[in-house]
Amino acid sequence: MAAFEPKNPGYRAASIAMFDGQPAMHALGIVIVRLAPGEVELAMLHAPTLTQQNGFIHAGIITAGLDNACGVAAFTLMPKEADILTVEFKTTLLAPARGERFVFKAEVVKPGRTLTFCEAKAFAEHDGKTTLIATMTGTLMAMLPRIAASHEPRASRA
Amino acid sequence: MAAFEPKNPGYRAASIAMFDGQPAMHALGIVIVRLAPGEVELAMLHAPTLTQQNGFIHAGIITAGLDNACGVAAFTLMPKEADILTVEFKTTLLAPARGERFVFKAEVVKPGRTLTFCEAKAFAEHDGKTTLIATMTGTLMAMLPRIAASHEPRASRA
């Protein structure tokens, strides 16, 4: 992938603060492992509370990790004043989420002023072996103060 | 939608047991509200622990509800001996997940021996108003004992 030039020189601190401001990430035990312009790696340990009926991590939880990885990757390239929201994503589940540890790697495919396109992969680490278990393609949107005001009347009224 | 004829006369008990066997649903506080052949409605109360940086419920959590609604809807039409897994889904996020209570409604669009296609909608109830906040289209797969053995060598070896 091409190296990206962040618009916000303080992108690292801003991205970590944005991530850290999400209680859901704490609840799921997801942490940032690596961060670069347009790229991020998150990780999560297995938790029996987050499984489905066969003991694998629930697809929704895997998706939460993938979505957040896409969000942080996109956010690293956004200007300082932007907030971010997810427009849509597709998750493909390639293999059961069986493992002791899960890694979510995302990268920006194409950044844009309004829309940023990302791809992410989820890996399971099990018995010393790493397996690709899921992929995501997603669209993220930068909410700039001016645009936020005009696009999202509900938000500005809140 | 057309009424569907369940293949498993005990589909209600089987679907509830499958849902109940998922610790992740308990952890997220998601419950079954309504269940019919090929249709299901789940609900979840707002929880501050499941929010993102703006106080809305995280998109991954909304997706977990939508995915599970699709899974249960598809499962109601599967034969008794089938297990179910999600192949893929796309989530579109139409509005912020702001509310006191969230509802996930799924229905089967086309059942099949191997693949079942579902659609789901997530609604937020906020200040007495109900808003469509997200949609999902997903593909679910029936794992029949014979098929499971031949398709998923990892699972049978485990």
Add this chain to the structure above:
Amino acid sequence: MAAFEPKNPGYRAASIAMFDGQPAMHALGIVIVRLAPGEVELAMLHAPTLTQQNGFIHAGIITAGLDNACGVAAFTLMPKEADILTVEFKTTLLAPARGERFVFKAEVVKPGRTLTFCEAKAFAEHDGKTTLIATMTGTLMAMLPRIAASHEPRASRA
């Protein structure tokens, strides 16, 4: 679906002109059958030149019809000066595209200043029976003169 109020009083003529300006629609033999604010129905006759190896219409052609239906439905709600582009879509193929005539119905799920979300269904008419053969969910973007200039430097330089 809720009735939508078009921003462009001349939305009918504008939508027909936009559709008519697409040589690909002529090449595929796709025509507008019905048009209302936020809703459109297109139709196409079977053509042996557009089939795949089993004599069914190719999934890409069905997708072209679905995508264009979404585009026109979204365009009916856009302001006069907007151009439109497709951001992304997902097509689910439920049944073979076998028939004498194909219909593509799209409706806007949520319009927005920048992004509009649509859903579409493709039907095959075969031996007097109509079958749902495919569904689409898609994201469309309004390109307003100002936004177009700042978002798409390549286009303005061309």
Add this chain to the structure above:
Amino acid sequence: MAAFEPKNPGYRAASIAMFDGQPAMHALGIVIVRLAPGEVELAMLHAPTLTQQNGFIHAGIITAGLDNACGVAAFTLMPKEADILTVEFKTTLLAPARGERFVFKAEVVKPGRTLTFCEAKAFAEHDGKTTLIATMTGTLMAMLPRIAASHEPRASRA
């Protein structure tokens, strides 16, 4: 990507015959450029008849190329007796399809007995520069004689 071992030693001839049996590919002027187990590259020249209202190739046509690339890539790894159908795909449109020539590269992400998952990219060659214009993730299904008979009653009645 890992090298894949084709199950059908005659995969090249079988894949080319399957592709060649699709009149839609001839109508769109899409040809096979490169073929290997689990990988394929297709190409298409610009044609004014396949454009949308701004003179770019229509998104549905780009999707037809991407979908077919996924289909052929998946087909190279299927057993001799299998037929193939597309289950679903998502297309993300990153940039306008402006160029003299378009290339569609697909690779198998995970092959399976029933389902095969693929990714594809579309590139535009314009003024000596190659640009990534679209991506696809798709699910393809092998229709084996026995499975085809039981899954697709409509087909067997035809």
